[in-house]
Amino acid sequence: MRLLYILTVFVLTFSIHGNAQNKKKQDTEAIKKMCGCYEVTFNFTETFNYSKDSLYKPSETKIAKGLEWAELVENDKNKISIQHLLQVGDPSKPHIVKHWRQDWLYQNTDFYMFNGDNTWNFVTKPKAEVKGQWTQKVYQVDDSPRYEGSATWVHVDGKSYWENTTDAPLPRREYTKRSDYNITVRGNRHEITEYGWLHDQDNAKVIRENGKEDMLLAKEKGYNTYVKVDDSRCQAANDWWVENQKKWALVRSKWSNVYGRNQNLSLESKVENKPLYKHLFADDLTQTDDINKTIESFVKK
Template sequence: MRRKAVLAIILAFTLYSHAQDKKAQDQEAIKDMCGCFEVTFNFSETFNHSNDSLYRPSETKVDKGLEYAVAIVDEDDKISIQHLLQVGRPDSPHIVKHWRQDWLFENTDFYMYNGDNEWVFETKTKDDVEGQWTQKVYQVDDSPRYEGSGTWVHVDGKTYWENTTTAPLPRREYTKRSDYNVTLRGNRQEITNYGWVHDQDNAKIIREKGKEDVVLANEKGYNTYVKVDDSRCQATIDWWKENQDKWAVVRAKWDDVYSRDKDLVLETKVDNKPLYKILFDDKVVKEEEINTTIESFVKK
């Protein structure tokens, strides 16, 4: 009996050590997405399922830019990476606060996009997310975008994470398209020897209450992040040092909204302005004004 107990302890310790080693590998992979990158964004519609003979697919989109990604939170169970876009002439660049991705270990709380600016709050069991990392992606104004849970895989010299989840229309689409209202995103983040790749297999979904989802079209996205010396992003690094305190206030307010753990519906505009345009104003810096502004966009 004593021998069995000893073997059980050894087995438990071995499994724990393996889990810790695996978690450390995961954390390293996530932080490999930090740094200065030359980015190429590629999107192309692949299959059309519309019954409309006049249907016109979205144009193929190719954009390039310089992006700096910095870990603003680096904890055991949470890594938060802020992306910043640097555009224009190298000697006089323009800096744009871009998207943010938070990685949470064994997270059980989710806001799942349901169309029409609504996110449904859902919870999973601890067993459902054992060993997994949730990627929570936020808009440029730190409002929600999409999130999903999956396991980082390290095998055959490859390191990647995959998940399929619902999301709003991308910025390149929602000002031009109104014939679908949900993007079903197949996301794959893969670490490479030159940086990383965001590989996407997306479906354009028509979602109506009480009806089955209809796939309007499919889309392929392939975004490459090629690492370059941080000196290329020095202007962005300096800009973030000057502006990070304001955006910490914005994140704190959104954390308050998310902590209510209930369905979330957001206004598209208030006083005919989208949230990002208000928050991007350099004059909007006071905590009270930021909090009031964000709250004004929360319908439910």
């Protein structure tokens, strides 16, 4: 009887482990399906207004299109990193813009959670809370932090999707025009589709002040479609990355050092009257020491 019990426990343990590994494989395959060349359509519209100001004006509906290359820059056992590049302008001689980056970490416990005013609070979660989950860490064009959150990839009824709600800075289309709120509570859904993938968003525009309850100003719908096209259409972006990837590897390495300090992070908005991305996008900034000094100059002590 004891032998039978041991065998039963062994079989169950093996089965559970095997199922977990199969699930993780499904997860990684879904994440990596976001790589490649895509025709992207960005759609945003304000849906509900909660302002008490009778003169309140909602943001204009925004629709933009572009060609985007998503490059797999890291593919480890528990980490997948995807760099996005926009390819714009004349198709015969396109201009390449380094866009956002998304890192996916398996069962990650360390987070930098946005809290307004260019500040991110370092938070550690218990292992049990993130078991089987993937953290999506989203970075700005200069690889500084943006927002992150943890959730489980779901594979059911032929669908694969991941959903999370987290605090984030205002998007560029908003912070250049709006100053009446300071937090975007982002409801993110990434879903793999027949045409490519979908970034579906239900966002809240929130006013946060110390010592006060958050005030909801408005809600917003985002519906961004990534339609897969032949990779050859993004050849210019691919070539640009081959030429520039060493520099941006140095940038990521310095940021990893900053994040590895595991403490609250507050960044300057400008140094020498320029935001960080303008410093880092300079063609003559290529040396490790110069990159490190530039990034460090934005980190408030």
